[in-house]
Amino acid sequence: MKSMWQRAGVMGAVWAASQSALADYAYNLQEPASQVAREVFHLHNLIMLVCVGIFIIVFGMMFYSLIKHRKSVGHKAAHFHENTTVEIIWTIIPFIILVGMAYPAAKVVIEMKDTSNPDMTVKITGYQWKWGYDYLNEGVHFYSTLATPREQIDGTAAKDEHYLLEVDDPMVVPVGKRVRLLITANDVIHSWWVPAFGVKQDGIPGFIRDSWFKADKIGTYRGQCAELCGKDHGFMPIVVKVVSEEDYKAWVAKKKGSAQAAAADNTKTFDVKELVERGEKVYQANCAACHQANGTGLPGVFPAMNGSKVATGPIAAHINIVVHGGRPGTAMVGFADRLSDAEIAAVVTYERNAWDNKMGDAAQPADIAAARGGAAVAAAPAAQ
Amino acid sequence: MSDAAHAHDDHGHHAHPTGIMRWLTTTNHKDIGSLYLWFSLIMLFTAGSMALLIRSELFEPGMQLMHPDFFNQLTTMHGLIMIFGVIMPAFTGFANWQVPLMIGAPDMAFPRMNNWSFWLLPVAGIMLLGSFWLPGGAVAGGWTMYPPLFIQGGVSYDLTILAVHIMGLSSIMGSINIITTILNMRAPGLTLMKMPMFVWTWLITAYLLIATMPVLAGAVTMLLTDRNFGTHFFNAAGGGDPVMFQHIFWFFGHPEVYILILPAFGIVSQIIPTFSRKPLFGYASMVYATASIAILSFTVWAHHMFAVGMPVAAQLFFMFSTMLIAVPTGVKVFNWVATMWKGSLTFETPMLFAIAFVCLFTIGGFSGLVLAMAPVDIQLQDTYYVVAHFHYVLVSGALFSIFAGIYYWLPKWTGHMYNETLGKTHFWLSVIGMNIVFFPMHFLGLAGMPRRIPDYALQFTEFNQIATVGAFIFGFSQLIFLVLVLKTIKGGAKASDQVWEGAQGLEWTVPSPAPYHTFETAPVVK
Amino acid sequence: MMPHAVSSLLHMEQVNTEDCEGVSAGAFVFQSRPNHSLTHRQQKLVLWSLATVCFATASGFALLGYWLILPFAGLEIGLLAWALEALRSREGDYETLTIEGDVVVLEWHAGTHGERREMNRQWARVICDCGTSGRNCRLSLSSHGRETKVGQYLSDEARLQLAATLRRKLQA
Structure with a gap:
């Protein structure tokens, strides 16, 4: 708190100084990078202009009245009221203005919703708390997780320029192509939002909604999840790299290669x-958000891994939970679709050997493949 | 706030209980009005402190003070308590105090039921706040309670659903009481079209409450059965639809938004004519505008959901109907300005808050119009722009009207004038603080900062810091209000019966402070 | 409801005593009844408009499979109907006091209760007790050791005025 007040103290100076560097003060929507976003940008400017105009007229009159018609300057109250003509005028004029606004807005709505004739289609799935991308035509599939190191969030390291807006594996699309997005979610509702493209679409578990964009320029565009999705809602950014057609082809080829290796x-x-070495990385990327890097969990919300009955109990039950998920209604989802056999084997082994667990046993990819086959046979034991 | 008002009234031959029992068993509309208002004030400071914690965490990028899950608990509870624990009870408190006084009735139609509808509220409040100490903490899924996120939570989620039920029951009983009082207990000669605007707006608000409360009750009950009894109303895996919850919730939620603002329109429509010394410009058109807003509020709910992906026809329908609401709302604003025009204006604290209301509420109205444009809304949905919009409507709208109303009627209730210097200090600090907090949030939203995030990217730092400083100014200046109210109850210059030179209406014909029992014989309105 | 509550429930209206004196020579009639500004038509309108809105939306959602709104709508409209019925049952309430010759007739009706009592003018006594506060005054006529309240729908002020009038009339 103390540092806060100090900062508040110097804020005036900081504020004055940064007025010259206007870059940090954005007063309007982000610079559009697609046709739809550009139309939204202009629509917003237009309606703001109308609003400011009306505001100045109406409140100009009000403030004139506040100054001229005050009792202290001796103004005597008139007693007029009820004037049908005036009342009709001030009902009709706003109505006409609104009709004028509705027309261009409706045009943009129709354009936004027209997802026909795409050049390519990408299915985007929201998870707690990362994004999964499936390139349906190319057969490329990967996850995209926050890349900002924990130390920057905790304030023990200096923050990068794109703090909280960096991912390990960004979405890549070719420039100038109509990209159709099929957006859904796996657990709770998320919302895929890239302001520069004018796309915001909720991902709804069990349903697929579509949207589209066509990026104008090569570059990197950033967005965030826009629907509250639990603890790390603020930590699941979106990064889209718009590249040339050749770079895109090269990227697809590279992605396919690494999939074969996996x-x-x-x-x-x-x-x-x-397994433990590899498992630690998998754990940090997929598990640490809830169960914490040191395995202590969050009492009452997310169970601890360190010393837990699951991680120190029978290995089959442990694998079962990681593959198929925990009890229904809890945040623990199955990782069968998100991680490879080798990754699940690694993370299970890590959890059984890290911290104070020291079980000494290991899960192998073959065990995971076996567990995938059988559905969750025995209900997972309560893992409190 | 009526302690002083009836310190000497308790010697009748059916003696009233004293001490805590008196307040627990009271059926007097003035007592119950005071209880509502005190409850609301306590909750304002509770939920306000949560807001200051939120703003402290957001002072700079990075996580400094709390865990993200606790941050989500704070934003959720701040919203729930401010809506159901502050704004709604405060307006019900005004209705209890003022409606019988304004229509010349001796009390509410059902005084026993009135007592129950108040005492349910603290029970619900304790359940909500108590859930912070349950395993897993309070609800963190947002005040809108969207499944499936809301299905994931622990026992406090069930407790919150129960609390919402209790508050809903309280609102229903309160509304039935208000409707029957207004319709059945008006003094002879006080026809509907002669009723004060505050009474009109509450009549319409009570209608909205009764029409929508079963929808909220049903929605949260279905969440409860989904959580505990294996139903699949909102679970796609079982054939349900999570988006239907949003439809149901906002079918309640949008009329609820007007429940939170119509009584504010009423209070301001009482105050502006008083200090302009001139009748309300278009009484009839104000009544019709209020009714149109109420009716339209049932046709716009899905504008809260443009980002879920609706068919084009639905988007266009909800966009047009939402824009249409600007017409009756505009009529109200024009009427207030026309009432001030060529009046004989003075600027006591109630009038200052009322003028700030008209000005700042209109800013909230304009940002609402911006958000009504579906394509623009898709950019701004779930960003700080929306946060700015509804705080302009609820803080400088609803809350400022509550302040205005308290300053306006406090002399009638306590028999003492409040301290004008303190009142004006409170006004200026509030209005400046409020704008410092919420105006920069428009820019944050435009620049792309999502709402409900505990940490943010570096380009949002400056405006967040400004907002946090404003929040502390705004928050701490409310202590002035508390001191002022306590001082006014204890003493101060004696208020005349008329109190304000330009005030019109039955409440100004009874003595100040208003006696424990008023209008046992109905006055005749000519 | 507590007695205090009942008295507040009724909105009082006073018929001017002076006017009533002129009704017939020698007879004194005083009638009062609570105030009801809600007409039957308005009452039906309130109930049916709200019931229509509530049940229409609840049924709409029920058709989509979200039926749990319906029972709440039913409970709420039931409560509203009960409240309006309670008001209606009070509509016939009245209190009449007639003094003609040596006979004093006191007739009252409240909800389902009512009474008609005749007293001899010579035996009837006015009991008026205001305690020390001057509020919540009790006014009744007593005869043969039994008291019957009068002026229940009046304010303290009007009740005191009635007490004075009655004392005068009973002595005359």
Whole structure:
């Protein structure tokens, strides 16, 4: 709190100084990078202009009255009231202005909703708390997670320029192509939003909604999840890289290559040390948000991993929960679709050997493949 | 606030209980009005403190003071308490005090029921606040309670649903009481079209409450059964639809928005003519405008959901109907300005708050018009622009009208004039503080800062810092209000029966302070 | 409801005593009844308009499978109907006091209760007790050791005035 007041104290000076560097003070929508976003931008400017105009006229009259018609300057009250003509005029004029506004707005609505004739289609799935991208035509599939290090959030390291707006694996699209988006979610409602493209679409679990954009310029565009989706709602950014057609093709080829390498891993057998090393990375990316990096969880909300009955109990039950999810209604979802066999094996092994757990046993990719086959047979034991 | 008003009234031959029992068993409309207003004030400071914690965390990027989950609990509870624990009870408090006085009735139509509808509120309030100490903490899914996120939570989510039910029951009983009082207990000669605007707006508000409360009750009950009894109303895996919850919730929620603002229109429509010394410009058109707003409020709910992805026809329908609401709202604003025009204006604290209301509420109205444009809304939905919009409507709208009303009627209730210097200090600090908090939020939303996030990207820092400083100015200046109210109850210059030179209406014909029992014989209105 | 509540429930209206004296020579009639500004038509309108809105929306959602709104709408409209009925049952309430010759007739009707009592003018006594506060005054006529309240729909002020009038009339 103390530092806050100090900051508040110097704020006046900071504010005055930064007036020259106007870059930090944005007063309007972000610079549009698609046709739809540009139309929204102009629509907003138009309606703001109308609003400011009306505001000046109406409140100009009010303030004139406040100054001229005050008792202290000796103004005597008139006693007029009820004037049908005036009342009709001030009902009709706003109505006409609104009709004038409705027309251009309706045109943009229709354009926004027209998702026909796409050049490519990407399915986007919201998870707590990351985004999954499926390039339906190219067969590319990956997840995109916040890349800002924990230390920057906790304030123990200096913050990067794109603090909280960086991901490990951004969405990549070619410039000038109509990209149709199929947006859904896996657990709760999320909302995929990139302001520069004028796209915001909720991802609703169990339903698929569509939207589209066509990026004008090569560049990197950033957005965030726009629907409250739980604890880390503020920490699931969206990054879209718009690249040239050739760069896009190269990217697709590279993605396919790494997918094959991952598939090969699933048939191997690893030793405990290898699994723990790899598992730690998987844990940090997928589990630490809830169960915490040190495995303590959040009492009452997310169970601890350190010393938990699951991580120190039978390994089959442990694998079962990670693959198929926890009890219904809890935030623990199954990772069967999100992680490869090798990754699940690694993270299970890590959880059983990290912190004070020291179980010494290991799960192998083959165990995971077996667990995938059987549905959640025995209900997972209560993991409080 | 009526302690002083009836310190000497308790010696009748059916003696009233004293101490806490007196307040627990009271059926007097003035007592119950005071209870509502005190409850609301306590909750204002509670939920206001939560807002200051939120703003402290948002003073700079990074997580400094709290865990993200606790941040979400704060934003959720701040919203729930401010709506159901501050604004609604405050307006019901005004209705209890003022409606019988303004229509010349001795009390409310059902005084026992009136007592119950108040005492349900603290029960609900304790349940809501108590849930902070339950395992997992209070609800963190947002005041709108959207599933499936709301299905995930712990036991406090069930408790919150129960609390919402209790508050809903309280509102229903309160509304039935207000409707029957207004319709059945008007003094002879006081026809509907002679009723004060405040009474009119409350009549329409009570209609809206009765029409929509079952919808809220049903919606939260279905959440409860989804959570605990294996139903699948909102679960796609079981054939339900999470978006239907939003439709149902906002079918209640949008009329609720007008429930929170119509009584404010009423209060301001009482105050502006008084201090302009001139009758309300268009009484009839004000009544019709209020009724149109109420009717239109049932046709606009899905404008809260443009981002869920509706068919084009639905988007266009809800966009047009929402824009249409600007017409009757405009009529109201024009009427207030026309009432001031060529009046003989003085600027006591109630009038200052009323003028600030007209000006700042209109800013909230304009940002509402911007948000009504579906394509623009899709950019701004769930951003700080929306936060700015509804705080302009609810803080400088609803809350300022409550302040205005308290300053206006406090002399009648307590028999003492409040301290004008303190009142004006409170006004100027509030109005300046309020704008420092909420105006920059428009820019944050335009620039792309989502709402309900505990941490933000660096480009949003400056405006967030300004907002936080404003929040502390605004928050702490409310202590002046508390001191002022306490001082006025204890003493101060004696208020005349008329109190304000230009005031019109039955409430100004009874003595100040208004005696414990008023209008046992109905006055005749000519 | 507490007695205090009942008295507040009724909106009082006073018929001017002076006017009533002129009704017939020698007879004194005093009638009072609570105030009701809600007509039957308005009452029906309130109930049916709200019932229509509530049940229309609740049924609409029920058709989509979200039926749990319906029972709440039913309960609420039931409560509203009960409240309006309670007001209506009070509509016939009145209190009449007639003094003609040596007979004093006191007739009152409140809800489902009512009474008609005749007293001899010589035996009837006015009891008026205001305690120390001057508020919540009790006014009744007593005869043969039994008291019957008078002027229940009046304010303290009007009740005191009635007491004075009655004392005068009973002595005359």
